[in-house]
Amino acid sequence: MSPHAPDDEALLETARTAPENVDLDAVVALFDAERGHVRNVALRCALFVAVDDPDRVAAISERVIERLEDEFPVARSTAAAVLATIANEHPEAVRPGLPALVDTLDQHPPRTGYRAARALGPVLEAEPAGFVPEADALLDVLADPPTVWAPGPSELAEFPAGKRDSVADCLESRRDEIETDRARARGIREFTAHALVEVTARAPEAVADRLEEFVPALSNEPPLARAATIDAIANVARADPAAAEPTIDAVIDRLEDEAEYVRAHAVRALGFAEATDAVEPLRTVAEEADGEVGELAADTAEWLVDAD
Secondary structure, three states: OOOOOOOHHHHHHHHHHOHHHOOHHHHHHHOOOOOHHHHHHHHHHHHHHHHHOHHHHHOOHHHHHHHHHOOOHHHHHHHHHHHHHHHOOOHHHHHHHHHHHHHHOOOOOOHHHHHHHHHHHHHHHHOHHHHHHHHHHHHHHHHOOOOOOOOOHHHHOOOOHHHHHHHHHHHHHOHHHHHHHHHHHHHHHHHHHHHHHHHHHHOHHHOHHHHHHHHHHHHOOOHHHHHHHHHHHHHHHHHOHHHHHHHHHHHHHHHHOOOHHHHHHHHHHHHHOOOHHHHHHHHHHHHHOOHHHHHHHHHHHHHHHHHO
16 A cells, blocks of 8 residues: 555455455555545545444544645545545544535535535534634525536527537436436535524624525525525524515515425514515415414514514
């Protein structure tokens, strides 16, 4: 396992088949190899070991975190995967990488960002206050999340005939990959929104002057991301109702969301925001909705009238 001329296949084969026999000191030495491919091989070895024994890799987590800024993009992605693998059992080992992982969330394609979100999830659960300093970076991701573009039928129709066929063939061959990347992008959006809920619960002032940037995210998929975005707005509104004013129209629109729980979150947020413009839309929800959402909308509309 020389850092100068490693036998890549032998190294990986040992990590795959007998990770307990991998010499991690030798693997870590390869993190500083000149060639990006070699550094990535070393990180892949660490990944196999992490799957087998997270404790061993937690002990070298600082060196893995350094590779989040590797100039070789594939190595950065593998480093994020290693940290995601140990995070559930060792969030404290991943915690020093929090800023670098947040900076990774919006990388394209979204595979690396999704791995970063998986690494950050247990850290968020263990130490949510640690995300407050990253409020602006998280909001940047929420406002401009990674997307996966693929032309639809109407867009394909605008291509010249010859190119249209080749693009359609390419899309067909990459269909599973595109759907996987779209799922990853949804996961990144959901994690980022939940992180901002935790941030605003502790420091609503951290994003209060940027609240209008939450508006585009209110249309994000999946619905859980929309609900969490609304909750972050509600946290700010609870501390300063006036700060939520730029978002009111967009939150009112969510009263017609396809997901009932998103509608419920929107009702609560409008109450915290003291949004008197929402009284009539809330009354409409109260008349049309069944169960708790209708009752909550009616109570909120009545409260807003009394508070006005």
